[in-house]
Amino acid sequence: MILLSNVTKQYGNLKAVDDVTLEVKEGETLVLLGTSGCGKTTTLKLINRLEELTDGTIEVAGTDIKHQKPEELRRKIGYVIQGAGLFPHYTVQENIAVVPRLLHWKKDKTHSRTLEVLELLKMPPQQYLHKYPHELSGGQQQRVGLARALVANPPVILMDEPFGALDPITRNSIRREFKNLEALRNKTTVLVTHDVQEAFELGDRICLMDDGEVQQLGTPQELIFRPANAFVTHFLKEHLFQLQLQVLYLHQLRPFLPPAAQDIASNVLSIAETANVLEATQLLIATGAIQQGLILEATTAIPAQSATLTDLMAAVERLTPTLRP
Numbered sequence: 001m002i003l004l005s006n007v008t009k010q011y012g013n014l015k016a017v018d019d020v021t022l023e024v025k026e027g028e029t030l031v032l033l034g035t036s037g038c039g040k041t042t043t044l045k046l047i048n049r050l051e052e053l054t055d056g057t058i059e060v061a062g063t064d065i066k067h068q069k070p071e072e073l074r075r076k077i078g079y080v081i082q083g084a085g086l087f088p089h090y091t092v093q094e095n096i097a098v099v100p101r102l103l104h105w106k107k108d109k110t111h112s113r114t115l116e117v118l119e120l121l122k123m124p125p126q127q128y129l130h131k132y133p134h135e136l137s138g139g140q141q142q143r144v145g146l147a148r149a150l151v152a153n154p155p156v157i158l159m160d161e162p163f164g165a166l167d168p169i170t171r172n173s174i175r176r177e178f179k180n181l182e183a184l185r186n187k188t189t190v191l192v193t194h195d196v197q198e199a200f201e202l203g204d205r206i207c208l209m210d211d212g213e214v215q216q217l218g219t220p221q222e223l224i225f226r227p228a229n230a231f232v233t234h235f236l237k238e239h240l241f242q243l244q245l246q247v248l249y250l251h252q253l254r255p256f257l258p259p260a261a262q263d264i265a266s267n268v269l270s271i272a273e274t275a276n277v278l279e280a281t282q283l284l285i286a287t288g289a290i291q292q293g294l295i296l297e298a299t300t301a302i303p304a305q306s307a308t309l310t311d312l313m314a315a316v317e318r319l320t321p322t323l324r325p
């Protein structure tokens with residue numbers, strides 16, 4: 001869907017992006033992760049031509065972006081930036097109408113689509129249409145920013161630190177909400193963050209950058225269990241335990257858990273086996289059921305299985321060597 005081939009962006013002597021080649025597949029969320037100044041934002045801005053390439057090519061939906069007018073290209077690409085970037089003197093309605101106005105939509109169409117996107121983002125239109133950005137919380141502003149990016153239903157969404165301006169608690173809950181948004185599910189999304197947790201929570205794949213170069217591009221599991229080099233290992237070291245639990249799914253543990261019990265008490269907690277091990281661990285701890293354990297609910301016909309925290313950790317220990325090279 002988006003193809004970067006040998007992309008370089010140079011500012012004077014500095015190569016902000018250095019010979020980057022990567023593909024973002026249709027419908028996936030690719031996270032650009034890395035420390036400040038490693039070239040994430042520049043890479044994103046090259047895709048919608050807010051910056052121009054020094055070298056290499058970028059294709060969006062099979063067409064070289066050089067051969068498209070920037071305005072035309074940007075109609076196919078929603079753009080969400082840190083702090084939402086709303087116009088302070090425009091109401092929510094006016095902020096969302098910016099793109100439809102550029103597209104010369106009729107008023108009726110703009111109005112009905114505005115109502116629709118606000119509903120999609122769980123912001124009742126009657127309550128929010130006429131509010132100004134300063135009357136909204138950071139999370140609500142971020143949602144309006146996303147509504148504006150989604151209003152023309154572009155197939156591609158670029159997000160630059162979309163949750164960066166929020167406090168950690170709001171950030172976590174908004175992030176979780178965004179992850180489950182139907183409106184974003186089939187979009188091809190590139191999201192920039194320097195937050196490791198965020199990258200692992202939202203990315204189908206993660207591209208870890210340093211000094212303008214790609215250090216590794218892979219699934220969260222690949223980065224954790226098959227780091228490409230010492231930089232990747234070092235970058236993830238601090239968060240490794242939690243990330244390991246986050247990238248392992250309960251169904252993967254099944255072969256390493258004790259056999260399914262015949263008569264599982266009906267009052268035991270249960271969790272879908274599609275959940276990750278971190279979620280299961282958090283549930284056990286939050287409900288004080290560490291000794292009692294929980295039931296892994298199968299999505300297929302195989303029987304449910306019960307496991308305590310000790311069982312889960314033992315299974316993780318037996319599974320992880322099989323994932324390493």
Ligand SMILES: Nc1ncnc2c1ncn2[C@@H]1O[C@H](COP(=O)(O)OP(=O)(O)OP(=O)(O)O)[C@@H](O)[C@H]1O
Pocket residue numbers: 011014016034035036037038039040041042043194
């Ligand atoms: N317009 C510009 N002119 C000169 N140098 C620039 C320009 N834009 C970015 N740079 C430099 O290019 C490098 C990459 O910047 P970029 O904004 O892409 O990094 P980033 O990974 O997004 O960082 P952050 O997380 O801090 O936003 C940095 O060294 C930055 O100073």
